[in-house]
Amino acid sequence: MTLAHDEVDELVRLRRQLHQHPELRFTEHETAATLAAMLQPLGRVRTGIAGTGLLVELDGAAPGPTVLLRADMDAYPVQDAKSEPYASGNAGVCHACGHDVHMTVAYGVAARLAAAPPARGSVTVLFQPAEEIPFGAASGAAAALADEALCGRRFDAVLGLHCWPDLPVGTLGVDRATAMAAKDAFRIEVLGRAAHAATPALGRDAILGLSGMVNLLHAAVARSRNADELVAFNIGTIAGGASQSQVAGYAEATGTLRTHDEGTRERLKTVIERVARQQAAALDLGIRFTWANEMPPVRNAAELVALAHAELPGLVDVVDLAVPPLTTDDFALLGALGPSLYVKLGVTGDRGGAPLHSGAFDVDERCLDAGVTALDRLTRAVLDGRLAAGPESTVAAVSA
Numbered sequence: 264m265t266l267a268h269d270e271v272d273e274l275v276r277l278r279r280q281l282h283q284h285p286e287l288r289f290t291e292h293e294t295a296a297t298l299a300a301m302l303q304p305l306g307r308v309r310t311g312i313a314g315t316g317l318l319v320e321l322d323g324a325a326p327g328p329t330v331l332l333r334a335d336m337d338a339y340p341v342q343d344a345k346s347e348p349y350a351s352g353n354a355g356v357c358h359a360c361g362h363d364v365h366m367t368v369a370y371g372v373a374a375r376l377a378a379a380p381p382a383r384g385s386v387t388v389l390f391q392p393a394e395e396i397p398f399g400a401a402s403g404a405a406a407a408l409a410d411e412a413l414c415g416r417r418f419d420a421v422l423g424l425h426c427w428p429d430l431p432v433g434t435l436g437v438d439r440a441t442a443m444a445a446k447d448a449f450r451i452e453v454l455g456r457a458a459h460a461a462t463p464a465l466g467r468d469a470i471l472g473l474s475g476m477v478n479l480l481h482a483a484v485a486r487s488r489n490a491d492e493l494v495a496f497n498i499g500t501i502a503g504g505a506s507q508s509q510v511a512g513y514a515e516a517t518g519t520l521r522t523h524d525e526g527t528r529e530r531l532k533t534v535i536e537r538v539a540r541q542q543a544a545a546l547d548l549g550i551r552f553t554w555a556n557e558m559p560p561v562r563n564a565a566e567l568v569a570l571a572h573a574e575l576p577g578l579v580d581v582v583d584l585a586v587p588p589l590t591t592d593d594f595a596l597l598g599a600l601g602p603s604l605y606v607k608l609g610v611t612g613d614r615g616g617a618p619l620h621s622g623a624f625d626v627d628e629r630c631l632d633a634g635v636t637a638l639d640r641l642t643r644a645v646l647d648g649r650l651a652a653g654p655e656s657t658v659a660a661v662s663a
Contacts, residue, residue, distance in 0.1 A: 266371075266632045266635060266636065270371070270374070270375075270635075271631065271632055273374075274367050274368075274370075274371050274628075274631040274632075274635065275628050275631065277297075277301070277366075277367050277370060278363050278364060278367040278628060278631060279348075279349035280297065280349075281294060281297070281358065281363035281366055281367065282349050282350075282351065282358050282363045283349045283350065283351060283352050284297075284351075284352060284353065285338030285339075285351050285353055285356045285357055285358045285363070286336075286337065286338055286353070286356070287337055287338060287340060287356055287395075288337040288392060288393035288394075288395055288396075288400070288403065289314050289315055289337075289392050289393050289401075289403070290315065290337075291315040291316070291336045291337055291392050292315060294315075294336050294366070295310060295315055295316065295317050295336070295390070298317060298366065298370065298390055299317055301370060302317070302319040302370065302373060302388075304377075305319060305321065305373050305374060305376075305377035306319045306320050306321040306322075306373065306377060307319065307320045307321075309412050312389070312390075312391075312407055312410050312412055312413075313391065313392055313393070313403055313406035313407040313409075313410050314392060314406065315336070315392045315393075316336065316389065316390050316391050316392045316403065316407060316410075317390050318387055318388060318389045318390065318412060318413075319373055319387075319388050320385060320386070320387050320388075321373060321376050321377055321380070321385065321386045321387075321388075322380070322384075322385045323380055323381035323382055323383045323384045323385060323646060324380060324381075324382050324383060325382065325383040326383060326384070326385075327381075327382075327383030327384030327385075327646055327648075328383070328384040328419040328420075328645050328646050328648065329384060329385050329386075329387070329417075329418045329419050329420075329601075330384070330385075330386045330387070330418060330419060330420045330421075330422060330642050330645050330646065331386075331387045331388075331389060331418040331420070331421045331422070331597070331600055331601070332369050332372060332373075332386065332387070332388045332389065332422050332423065332638060332642065333369075333388075333389045333391055333404075333421065333422070333423040333594060333597055334362070334365040334366045334368065334369035334388070334389070334390050334391065334423070335362045335365055335366075335390075335391050335392075335394035335403070335594075336362060336366060336390050336391060336392050336393075336394075336403075337362060337392055337393050337394055337395050337403070338351075338353075338356050338357055338358045338359070338360075338362065338363075338395075339356070339357055339358070339359040339360050339395055339620055340355060340356060340395075341355070341356075341357050341359050341620065341621070341622045342354065342355050342357065342622050343356075343357035343359075343622055344621075344622035344623045345622075345623060345625055347625070357622055357624070358624075359619065359620050359621055359622060359624040360394075360395070360426070360619050360620060360624070361425065361426025361608075361610065361619070361624070361626065362394065364426050364608070364610065364626055364630060364631065364634065365423070365424065365425070365426070366390060367631055368424065368608070368631060368634035368635050368638060369388050369390065369638075370388075371631065371634070371635035371639075372386075372388065372635055372638045372639050372642060373386075373388045375635065375639050376639070376642070381642075381643055381646045381647070382646075382647075383646060384645075384646035386642055386646070387418070389407060389413070391403045391404055391407050392406070392407075393406065394592065394593055394594075396556050396558075396593065398448050398450060398517050398555055398556065399448075399450075399553075399555045399556065400556070402556075402558070402593040402596065403593065404593035404594065404595075404596040404597055405593065405596055407597075408596060408597070408599060408600070413600065416600060417600060417601050418600050418601035419601060419602070419645055419650070420564075420567060420601060420602055420603070420604065420641075420642075420645045420650070421597050421598065421600050421601050421602065421603040421604070422567075422603070422604050422605075422638060422641055422642065423594050423597075423603075423604075423605050423606075424605065424606045424607070424608045424634055424637070424638065425592065425605065425606075425607055425608065426607075426608050426610045426619070426626060426630070427607035427608055427609055427610065428610055428611050428615055428616055428617065428618060428619065428624070428626075429607075429611075430582065430607060430608070430609030430610070430611065431580075431609045431611050431612060432609050432610060432611060432612035432615070432626075432627040432629045432630045432633065433579060433580055433609060433612075433629065433630075433633050434579065434580040434581075434582055434609035434633075435571075435575060435579045435580070435581055435582065435606050435607065435608060435609065435633065435637050436582045436584045436606060436607030436608075436609070437563070437568055437571045437572065437581060437582070437583060437584060437604075437606050437607075438563055438568075438584045438587050438605075438606075438607070439563070439568060439583065439584070439585060439587075440562060440563055440565070440568075440587075441523050441560050441561065441562055441563070441587040442560075442561040442562070442563050442587060442592075442604075442605040442606075442607075443560060443561035443587070443588060443590050443591050443592045443594070443595065443605065444493070444495070444521040444522060444523050444560055444587065444588065444589045444590065444591050445521065445522050445523065445525075445528055445557075445558060445559050445560045445591070445595075446519055446520070446521050446556060446557070446558040446591035447519065447520045447521075447522075447528065447532055447554055447556070447557050447558075448517065448518070448519045448520075448554070448555050448556040448557075449517065449518055449519070449520070449535065449536075449552065449553065449554050449555070450515060450516070450517045450551075450552075450553045450555065451473065451476065451515060451516050451517075451518075451539050451550065451551075451552055452513070452514075452515045452550065452551040452552075452553075453469040453470075453472050453473045453476070453503070453513070453514045453515065453543060453548050453549070453550055454469065454512075454513060454548060454549030454550065454551070455467035455468055455469030455470075455472065455510070455511060455512045455513065455514070455548050455549075456510075456512055457505070457509055457510060457511065457512030458509070458510040459508065459509065459510070460507070460508045460509060460510060463510050465510075466510030466512070467510075467512075467546070467547055467548055468510050468511055468546075469503055469504075469511045469512055469513050469514040469548060470503050470504055470511040470514045471511075471546070472514070472542065472543060472546045472548045473501065473503065473514040473515070473516055475542060475546075476516075476538075476539055476542045476543070477498050477501070477516065479538050479542055480496070480498065480518075480535060480538055480539065481496065481498075483534050483535070483538045484496040484520075484531055484534065484535065487530065487531060487534045488527065488531065492522070492523075492524060492527045493522070493523050493524075493586070493587070493589060494520070494521065494522055494527065494531065494589075495519075495520070495521040495589040496518070496519075496520055496521075496531075496535075497518050497519050498516050498517070498518035499517060499518055499519065500516060500517045500518075501514070501515070501516040502514065502515055502516075503515060520532065520535065521589040521590075521591060523560055523587060523589075532554070536552050536554075539552055540552065558591050558592075558593060558595055558596075559595045559596070559598075560595060561591075561592055561594055561595040561598070561603070561605050562595075562598060562603070563603065563604050563605060564602030564603055564604060566602060566650045567602055567603070567604035567641075567650070568604065570604075570641060570644055570645070570649065570650055571604065571606065571637075571641060573644075573649075574640050574641060574644045574649070575637055575640060575641070578636050578637060578640055579633045579636065579637050580609075584607065590619070592605070604641070606637070608630055608633065608634045608637075609630060609633070610626035610627055610630045611626075611627060612627030612629060612630075613627050614626060614627045614628075615627045615630075
């Protein structure tokens, strides 16, 4: 790790300021203002990207390769459970997924590039709103892609990182091909007929139908996947009914399916919808089934995986991640802008270790040094034209 003490101190101060003032998706106004003021001396700043996002553009001395760095901005709707002085001051809102770290690292890379400009090429640092996506809501990455600042552009590399409490501080995890899973969210609305609880035969119980459906869906997914297929299936919300004295006329559930393989994804989506509809029909219930927030996997480009293994050892501990996780991220959409690499930043040490999306989530702030050092080196390597040739290089680098 190579940052000077004053650089690290500045990054820690920024990370704690962002952590103390978290904002939810598409409301990141104070966050954007804080970042814009710090970025203004570094390069060309554009605000209002995708509504509440911003970007800064930095140029080398001559034309050359182009790099996009992305950091997500929004916090998570959970109460901060920490007692640290920098704990969230906004009730029910917390940077429980490390986006404060992502923004701080991206700022740190921009500051280093401004202080020591590359010989050629250009770098665009995107601070993207609204990565956390509730059911049926819009993706901040999709909104950024539609913004005139990025629409139609291409980059030689699209880089990003995500805090990873499973890894120790000072470590950077690199997935061989798939960095995060595909996500398909769904809502099941069961349409029954309300009746008094004393005369249930006059009704059609939506809650009874939905509760049986939950069990059947879990069993169907388990028996429709092979042992070597990485899959996560969850029903996370369930609601319905109007009174304890009424046969429920309506009930609904929402859930998510996460997969890595496209064939597995399509097969299980078919199974889930078919089983839900069959169960509803068997109980003489109506049903509305809706898919939403369909997000492709995050794929790492082979040449960028090879570059990470070639450039980063000696600066950070590089870990080859052979089994990709089932978490998801709309960074996946930014792959439309060019070859991408999404790495995992170890954050667990003197602090850290609580899971993502937990109110207790925190990091060992030495991760800021590691993150800036790694992304700065990768960015400069791309600008210097040191991208590996392709998959053969990746195999050699990973096996070394």
